Amino acid sequence: MTDGVVERSRPRDRILETARDMFHKHGIKGVGVDAITEAAGTNKMTLYRHFESKDDLIVECLRANAAKAGAMWDTFEAEHPGDKLAQLHAWVRKAAAMLNTDGRGCDMANAAAELTEPDHPARRVIKELKEAQRERLVGLCRDAGIGQAELLADTLSLLFEGARVSVQTVGAEGPSTQFVRMAEGLIVSFRGTAAG
């Protein structure tokens, strides 16, 4: 078991953290609540005292993931204060780094692939959080002075999403190795036509 995040903290936090890790590694339907609580060093009753159901736990995990991703954006601003173009390049580098360090794709995309029920509570939060991320990337492109900010942001976003999928299907030595080149080329290309 490499899933033993059992530091001493409040049981709810340990459950949430452990669940995030295990859902990410093994998929949502690939992990039972028993396995989560055991790895978290607690028990099932405690889980159900803090979360209404497994579905509720899933939703909370997705929100926690989004919060962590949001914190990543703040580091871009901190490292390149005011320089939006540099932040965009930082995003590209960070994205590429994730492709090489994590063989699993985006948790939200994976969750959407697994949870097919149209009215599953996770589906609406996935949509909501993905849309928020898109807004953030669009804003970055726009503030970087790029004309067709939406189009560039969407293109970069789809490229990254596709690269994560590609890593999961053919591995990190496949088409995803070209991600940085693709992304940087796109940014250059869009900057060229930036008739603001």
Add this chain to the structure above:
Amino acid sequence: MTDGVVERSRPRDRILETARDMFHKHGIKGVGVDAITEAAGTNKMTLYRHFESKDDLIVECLRANAAKAGAMWDTFEAEHPGDKLAQLHAWVRKAAAMLNTDGRGCDMANAAAELTEPDHPARRVIKELKEAQRERLVGLCRDAGIGQAELLADTLSLLFEGARVSVQTVGAEGPSTQFVRMAEGLIVSFRGTAAG
């Protein structure tokens, strides 16, 4: 139940077809063998006479999917014989059409998201089939006289893959609506630098 593909044909074919449909709609772990056989108008014993295990059935479904996708490529050649560039544009149109008619992503990508065991038999065939598809797209780009054929093919491939994921997470009205524009723009751009 909309999963009733119960035309009269040999049980093995019905099982395979039904399983493909149900795996696609509900995910692999979201469908049990009982549900498949019932929808296929047969029973579990017959399934296990034709397939070694559920995993074996999964693999056969993926291969059948790939075969169907392969047939699609043949229609491009049939509709635009010899004209590789026209075939490439046909691929773009076909890809875009799939984004609007099918809210679920690529079966292989979804399977890779669900089947996390590193040595799952499906993983190697997913990789193998995806690599074959890549070869086909690279070949098309190259025969269309595009200089950096591999890079264009990989870029288009990642874009499409990402668009399918996007449809699954935020819906068909999200960034995927721009797929054709992105793809066509890329082809134009790569054709411009086609220093053959």
Add this chain to the structure above:
DNA sequence: CTAGGGTGTTACCGGTCTGTAACTTCCAGC
């Protein structure tokens, strides 16, 4: 008509799943 293979039926195995009940233990605040 008959033989035999493909198919259908029923029942079952052992395991796992989410979720709950009833009870005990621990520990911090007063």
Add this chain to the structure above:
DNA sequence: GCTGGAAGTTACAGACCGGTAACACCCTAG
């Protein structure tokens, strides 16, 4: 030291899972 709430423990319910055994059936090839 006492108390109250949070956490742990055990057992269980009810459903579903993949997979198998034993047997009855039907339909076609000879």
